[in-house]
Each structure stands twice: as C-alpha cells, then as structure tokens.
Amino acid sequence: MLILQQLHKTFSTPQGELPVLNGIDLALDQGESLALMGESGSGKSTLLHLAAGLDLPDQGRISIDGHELSTLDEPARARLRREHLGLVFQQFHLVPSLNVIDNLRLQARLAGREDAEWTAHLMARLGLSGREAYYPEQLSGGQQQRLAIGRALAARPRLLLADEPTGNLDEQSADTVLALLLDLVKETRCALLMVTHSARVAAPLSRLVRLHMGRLKDNAP
Numbered sequence: 001m002l003i004l005q006q007l008h009k010t011f012s013t014p015q016g017e018l019p020v021l022n023g024i025d026l027a028l029d030q031g032e033s034l035a036l037m038g039e040s041g042s043g044k045s046t047l048l049h050l051a052a053g054l055d056l057p058d059q060g061r062i063s064i065d066g067h068e069l070s071t072l073d074e075p076a077r078a079r080l081r082r083e084h085l086g087l088v089f090q091q092f093h094l095v096p097s098l099n100v101i102d103n104l105r106l107q108a109r110l111a112g113r114e115d116a117e118w119t120a121h122l123m124a125r126l127g128l129s130g131r132e133a134y135y136p137e138q139l140s141g142g143q144q145q146r147l148a149i150g151r152a153l154a155a156r157p158r159l160l161l162a163d164e165p166t167g168n169l170d171e172q173s174a175d176t177v178l179a180l181l182l183d184l185v186k187e188t189r190c191a192l193l194m195v196t197h198s199a200r201v202a203a204p205l206s207r208l209v210r211l212h213m214g215r216l217k218d219n220a221p
C-alpha cells in the first residue's frame with residue numbers, strides 16, 4: 001500500500017543545513033494501522049508530508065498503491081492524493097465557507113466518487129446527522145475533527161495519513177475521535193499511518209515505529 005525506501009530529507013535553514021530524515025525504510029500493507037512516534041521536531045510531519053507527496057525527498061523512493069511518486073509531476077501527484085489518500089491534520093483544515101455536508105462531499109467530488117448513501121452513513125457515524133447546514137465555526141473542536149475524518153474517508157481512500165489528529169482536542173473528545181477514526185478505518189479496510197506522541201493513542205494500532213535521529217526503529221517501547 002505504502003512503501004518508503006531510503007528516504008533522505010535535509011532542510012536548508014538560515015542556520016545551515018538541517019538533516020531530518022536519514023534513510024527511512026517503511027512498508028505498510030493493506031489493512032495495517034501503524035503509529036509513528038517520536039519527539040517533537042524528530043521529523044514525523046516531514047515524513048508524513050513526503051508519504052503524501054506534499055513535499056519531495058532529496059533521495060529515496062515512495063510508492064503509493066503501486067504508483068512511484070518520483071515518476072509523477074505535481075498535477076499527477078495531486079490526482080493520486082485525491083484518488084488514493086485521505087489526510088487528517090491536527091488543525092482541522094475544514095473549508096469555513098462550506099457547510100458540514102458540503103465539506104464532507106468535497107473530497108469525494110474531487111475524486112469523482114460521490115456516493116449519497118455512503119455520505120449519509122458517514123454523517124450518522126460521525127454523529128453529525130441533523131447538522132448538515134451548520135458551518136464549521138458552529139461545531140465544537142471534536143465535531144470539527146470528526147467531520148475532517150469523515151471528509152478524508154468520503155472517497156473511500158486505500159490509505160489514511162493522520163498527523164496528530166487528536167493533538168488539538170481535550171482528552172475526552174480525543175478518545176471519542178480516536179475511537180471513531182479506528183472504527184471507520186476498520187469499516188473501510190483502509191491502511192492507516194498515524195503520527196502521535198501519545199502512547200495511549202498509539203496503543204490500539206497494530207504496529208508502532210519510532211523516529212529518532214532521522215531513522216525508524218521498529219516496535220520500540
């Protein structure tokens with residue numbers, strides 16, 4: 001589903017070269033859920049951005065569902081993202097000028113896979129039925145993130161990439177949102193790569209890797 005081979009990434013900063021990823025190898029199979037942990041600044045978001053084709057590695061190969069990213073130009077990478085990936089970030093990134101149902105439909109529309117039955121099912125699963133006409137600002141943080149998760153899954157992607165999806169929520173909303181995310185991942189049988197710095201959040205996932213000094217360590221406690 002997702003294969004990363006020998007990824008290297010160095011940022012140029014005013015202070016000089018900052019090596020962040022130093023040879024990342026990772027393979028994620030269909031149906032697997034993987035927690036990516038590591039200290040703040042260790043490069044977790046950088047890795048996720050590379051995996052999503054939002055940024056390019058200096059070296060290495062990234063393959064999503066059999067498509068090698070380096071062979072694609074930016075429009076083709078954007079199409080691949082739309083059609084194969086769901087993305088969830090810590091900041092919900094909902095479209096403020098669109099109501100709940102249009103935020104939910106947006107991704108599926110862009111992917112050309114709108115499905116009214118699935119959308120209605122998702123609305124119910126998100127606990128947002130009846131709030132179709134609300135705008136994001138009228139929702140709680142937990143509700144906004146549930147909507148962002150629904151939007152990411154509206155086109156039934158094969159891979160969901162989530163960067164600290166509960167990082168902006170209080171503990172109780174975080175638990176509800178995480179449980180919902182994991183249920184929907186199971187239901188849609190998509191693979192999940194989730195960045196978190198919480199061992200509690202990582203616990204229910206099937207695998208755990210830790211990023212340290214630009215490299216991944218498997219199953220570290």
Ligand SMILES: Nc1ncnc2c1ncn2[C@@H]1O[C@H](COP(=O)(O)OP(=O)(O)O)[C@@H](O)[C@H]1O
Binds near residue numbers: 011039
């Ligand atoms: N676009 C960028 N330009 C320069 N430095 C960056 C850029 N993006 C991230 N960094 C730096 O790379 C390191 C890793 O960042 P990040 O991947 O966001 O870490 P994490 O998500 O694990 O907290 C940090 O030191 C950060 O400041």
Ligand SMILES: [Mg+2]
Binds near residue numbers: 045046163
């Ligand atoms: Mg980060």
